[in-house]
Amino acid sequence: MTKRSRAGRLRIHVENDPHHAEVYHITPALFARRVRRSPGLAGRIAITYGQNLLDAPLAESEVVVVSNVDGTGLAERAPRLRWVQATSAGVEKLAPTLPDSLLLTNASGVHGPKAGEYAMTALLMLNHRVPHYVTAQRAGRWDQAFATPIAGKTVLILGVGAIGSAAARLARGFGLRILGVSRSGKANPLVDRMYKPAALRRALPQADFVLVTLPLTAETRGLVGRTELDLLPRHAGIVNLGRGPVIDNDALADKLRRGELSGAVLDVFPEEPLPASSPLWTVPNLIISPHCAADDSTSYAERALDIFVGNLERYLAGRRLVNVVDKTLGY
Amino acid sequence: MTKRSRAGRLRIHVENDPHHAEVYHITPALFARRVRRSPGLAGRIAITYGQNLLDAPLAESEVVVVSNVDGTGLAERAPRLRWVQATSAGVEKLAPTLPDSLLLTNASGVHGPKAGEYAMTALLMLNHRVPHYVTAQRAGRWDQAFATPIAGKTVLILGVGAIGSAAARLARGFGLRILGVSRSGKANPLVDRMYKPAALRRALPQADFVLVTLPLTAETRGLVGRTELDLLPRHAGIVNLGRGPVIDNDALADKLRRGELSGAVLDVFPEEPLPASSPLWTVPNLIISPHCAADDSTSYAERALDIFVGNLERYLAGRRLVNVVDKTLGY
16 A cells, blocks of 8 residues: 655645635645644655646545545546545545545544534424524514423434434433434444334334434435434424435425424535525524534644544555445445 | 411412413412322411412411512511412512511522523533524525534633522533632632622633523622623623523623624513514524523422422421522522
């Protein structure tokens, strides 16, 4: 794994999408600061930066660092390319466009403590009827709705990865019972009971809250559809911090309008930014946060860079990388 | 303290305000169930119920249980009255209308775990820019605002009583630094540093969040005015779960409109219900909850009754009551 470019340095190309908020940008200054903490990299890497893959100096690049963009043509334009590091956890746009021969790693874990904290915030908001209050406020209406403490209630976490685990840890502190769904369904010390996806319909009726942190894959698209939402108790609420298309938002909106669920907090949408014309903006008991729940304004890029630099050291040492994406599974 | 009515039983009159939500009502069924757990009371009390003090059978009553209403004329109409138990924690309407000779106790502590949990919810909402999101949502606007985790930030709690302490306990779990203000300013194991009210202006500039849980008294009315709000950092947010007139809401609204504070969550207002004509409904970055933050939909009346029955046993035994209100201080 340590084949070097002609000048003896590993050629790395870093892309920063100009349409992305600056909190995501891996700038030359940030990279230089980070590399100083890894003296083993000195003199072994050569980095170029760009804002648009089409114009990038890719002919010599062996490594590309890029956000979750469409990577069509990348392999052709970068004949020496062997490894693509995504700066995002989700890679549903990037992964299907890369050839099988390319190594793809993601930034799972980048969201760190913030995403779990926002998940807990959203669960508390649902428990304390905040979606009801802000809906009544939009109408200038004083409409009391009382709640009970969250302790003893049940949260069902779909996707117990980095964010789901951080949320589970906080939820335990509030005395919640925790159910989880993962592809393997294997036991998790943070979760009272794990289910496989095939058993989702047995788990849903037990949930006071559902927390979705799933990536978007062929298996998760539309996983929470009308039938699944119908299995939730009427008082239940749902949070989506994963990817928009995992939930059937039309079905969710219908149920919220009919009062068949108590509330929802959505941070992700099939189309982002959510268009001004979307009917979701005014659905009762639905709170929209604009895909910022998981990302930390001061440390996102640093955390993504930490994941990349750790992998870079492994790559140069010929060791196995972390966060390798299974392109068939899509995460 | 154990003078008995003619029939040898202590005459107690319980008022339930029909304009109050049912979660507050101490019904005959509830009382009967509670008394069964205190066999010492059997045969020693006689209870009447009413919905309007003016029509109540008060001539024989030695004890009145009532919410935070205007008690003008009560003492005259109940010549044997010695003790008034309020079913609320705040007694700003009731206390000034009772003669000094009457013993008044309140239901401080009735809010139990729920109020602290809602306080923590509100602090997390402020930290995670939820007021910003719901304001943008009202305009159908996708407007990202990123945050950092709450750990290491500072909350200033005004009034470290039952609710303030419950909030402090949860806030410690999230790694918050906790400052407090109380009348005595005396040390509190849950609080990193306590201040007296006179030092409020030194505490405010340190606060990322202010949590108000104060009762309404002559000292607390208008305590958080324009000058005090101006001492907060621009990124700070404020929560009021105490009593509306503690904060100058006109000044608060001005600052929120000018973006000089990041958000507010208000559960209490000078006039409740908040009138439909109030300008507060549409103030940016302000979330309104309709005075339900502290009250538990399943256990409020039971908790209030627990406090009363505990005092009743003390009263019959000639012991000192808990939650005795200092009518001069107003709480």
